[in-house]
Amino acid sequence: MEKPTSPAVEVRDLRRRYGGPKGYEAVRGISFTVDSGELFALLGTNGAGKTSTLELVEGLDRPTAGSVRVLGLDPVRHRARVRPRIGVMLQEGGFPSDLTVTETAQMWAGTLTRPRPVGEALDMVNLRHREKTVVKQLSGGERRRLDLALALLGRPEVLFLDEPTTGLDPESRRNTWRLVRALLVDGTTVVLTTHYLEEAEELADRLAIMHRGEIVTTGTVADVVASRPARISFDLPAGLDVRQLPPLSGRRPDLDAAKVTTGRTGQRVTLQTDTLQAALTDLLGWAAARDLELPNLDARSASLEEAFLAVADDRTDPTANTTTAGTAARTPEVAV
Numbered sequence: 368m369e370k371p372t373s374p375a376v377e378v379r380d381l382r383r384r385y386g387g388p389k390g391y392e393a394v395r396g397i398s399f400t401v402d403s404g405e406l407f408a409l410l411g412t413n414g415a416g417k418t419s420t421l422e423l424v425e426g427l428d429r430p431t432a433g434s435v436r437v438l439g440l441d442p443v444r445h446r447a448r449v450r451p452r453i454g455v456m457l458q459e460g461g462f463p464s465d466l467t468v469t470e471t472a473q474m475w476a477g478t479l480t481r482p483r484p485v486g487e488a489l490d491m492v493n494l495r496h497r498e499k500t501v502v503k504q505l506s507g508g509e510r511r512r513l514d515l516a517l518a519l520l521g522r523p524e525v526l527f528l529d530e531p532t533t534g535l536d537p538e539s540r541r542n543t544w545r546l547v548r549a550l551l552v553d554g555t556t557v558v559l560t561t562h563y564l565e566e567a568e569e570l571a572d573r574l575a576i577m578h579r580g581e582i583v584t585t586g587t588v589a590d591v592v593a594s595r596p597a598r599i600s601f602d603l604p605a606g607l608d609v610r611q612l613p614p615l616s617g618r619r620p621d622l623d624a625a626k627v628t629t630g631r632t633g634q635r636v637t638l639q640t641d642t643l644q645a646a647l648t649d650l651l652g653w654a655a656a657r658d659l660e661l662p663n664l665d666a667r668s669a670s671l672e673e674a675f676l677a678v679a680d681d682r683t684d685p686t687a688n689t690t691t692a693g694t695a696a697r698t699p700e701v702a703v
């Protein structure tokens with residue numbers, strides 16, 4: 368199948384204000400695109416504006432300003448054309464709790480033009496064994512899976528998932544990830560919000576981290592993580608002062624930022640660097656030339672969690688270069 372050239376979802380300068388012109392602006396001029404067949408994850412702190420954004424993209428409300436296109440169409444103005452081609456899993460399902468699982472799915476299927484067989488949708492989310500159970504007797508996780516089954520009933524080209532795995536046990540979460548991956552292989556475009564960074568790492572082709580209504584950083588997981596420094600940690604050999612550390616990849620460690628932790632095994636240093644391999648090579652060369660062992664040596668790239676925490680922490684600019692990033696550190700660090 369030839370890939371369509373226009374994005375599946377296109378959001379430009381989107382704004383959403385609640386409570387009239389003087390009300391609260393929950394979404395403050397964000398833009399992003401989602402290509403066909405791609406999974407785009409919206410991450411962010413509580414109240415960052417993820418659900419508010421998703422609802423506009425789903426066509427549930429008009430933006431205060433800016434534009435949304437889904438499959439090239441305005442999801443509010445062209446609702447009748449867009450709705451049959453998308454699947455929506457809201458944070459709260461809100462279906463009648465006295466119906467059984469099958470009745471609920473059949474009722475929903477009745478509103479769709481070419482639904483999947485109900486049994487197939489229930490199989491996809493491992494809920495077939497609960498088909499005769501009334502919804503109010505389902506566990507929280509089972510209800511989430513029923514929500515997902517309903518979103519899948521219409522064979523959507525674009526699937527919107529608002530925190531799809533919240534409340535799921537680890538096994539159900541992994542099953543859901545497997546299902547989402549299979550949908551992506553089939554060419555479905557997915558936009559999801561999540562609080563699980565591991566979920567974004569597992570599934571997202573690209574992601575955006577929102578904070579206070581704005582997108583603070585966006586790109587692939589690797590892009591987002593690359594905006595944060597890598598770290599090298601080791602126990603300072605006895606008798607050595609942190610000031611004796613050598614220049615690493617051409618720069619002297621920033622000793623102003625150096626607060627060395629003192630623990631059970633002595634002093635521990637954490638260095639930050641933009642150039643992990645070069646800095647590590649220099650450090651190891653320096654240690655070898657002095658016959659020094661660097662106990663508990665650990666070198667690692669930044670994690671998505673670190674990138675997220677930096678965004679959530681107002682004191683830091685996540686796009687800033689690493690020399691200023693020491694202020695965000697949970698452990699004392701030296702920037703190099």
Ligand SMILES: Nc1ncnc2c1ncn2[C@@H]1O[C@H](COP(=O)(O)OP(=O)(O)OP(=O)(O)O)[C@@H](O)[C@H]1O
Binds near residue numbers: 411413414415417418
């Ligand atoms: N209907 C509404 N009326 C007024 N304010 C609202 C409304 N819905 C959301 N908000 C506010 O808009 C902000 C963004 O909310 P939103 O639910 O979009 O955030 P979120 O990123 O999805 O948060 P969470 O991760 O907690 O689900 C919050 O401050 C919220 O209180």
